[in-house]
Amino acid sequence: MTDDLGPLRQAMSELSEYGGTADMYERALRKSRQSQRRMAVGTGAAAAVVVFAIGATVAVATSHRPDPSTPPAATPTGDRSQDPGCPSAQTLGTLVELPAGWSFAPTGVECVEAWAAADVRRPDTTGVSYLFHYTAGVGWRYHDQGVEWSCADLGLTQPASFCTS
Structure with a gap:
């Protein structure tokens, strides 16, 4: 090639x-x-x-965060004219459904800061209270039921009969 x-x-x-x-x-x-x-x-x-x-x-x-302002310090409902923010037992009754035979005691509602406690009458003789908390913009809401709570856990700075120091 x-x-x-x-x-x-x-x-x-x-x-x-x-x-x-x-x-x-x-x-x-x-x-x-x-x-x-x-x-x-x-x-x-x-x-x-x-x-x-x-x-x-x-x-x-x-x-979605609640308003940081809290309602004014509350007193028992016997002096409602000084604390219009403390709810009545009838108002709290609309927030929870009590078992049959139970009712809020006529002693009233005790309010301290943003907390309210109402004694409940039951067929047996043991006492129990319902605890409610107020949040601005939301209003009063059921929190717990029991005999007493820790004031420190609730953030209370004032003494209350429904909690211990």
């Missing part, structure tokens, strides 16, 4: 004179800068999403 590649070599030589050199450096630099821009935009977008998520969580949490 003969090697007749002379015309092909001649054609390639002529083409190389007109084609110039391939410049891969500029193309690599352009791709690198494009990748850097994409990374910066992606990082910025991710940071914005995180900031927005934290801000939205804080906004929702603070909007």
Whole structure:
């Protein structure tokens, strides 16, 4: 076999004179800068999403938080004219469903700060009290039933007959 590649070599030589050199450096630099821009935009977008998520969580949490103000200090219901915030036994009766034969005692409701306690009459002779808590914007809500509670656990700064110091 003969090697007749002379015309092909001649054609390639002529083409190389007109084609110039391939410049891969500029193309690599352009791709690198494009990748850097994409990374910066992606990082910025991710940071914005995180900031927005934290801000939205804080906004929702603070909007559902009860008002920090508490009602004025309360007194027993015998002196209702000085404390309109202390609920009556009838009002508290609408918040809980007492078992059959039970009723709130006529002794009234004792209120101290944001807490109210009402004695309950039962068929047996054992005493029990129902404890209610007041939250601004929500109102009075049932909290617990029992004989006495810890004033410190309730956050009371004033003495109350329904709790111990």
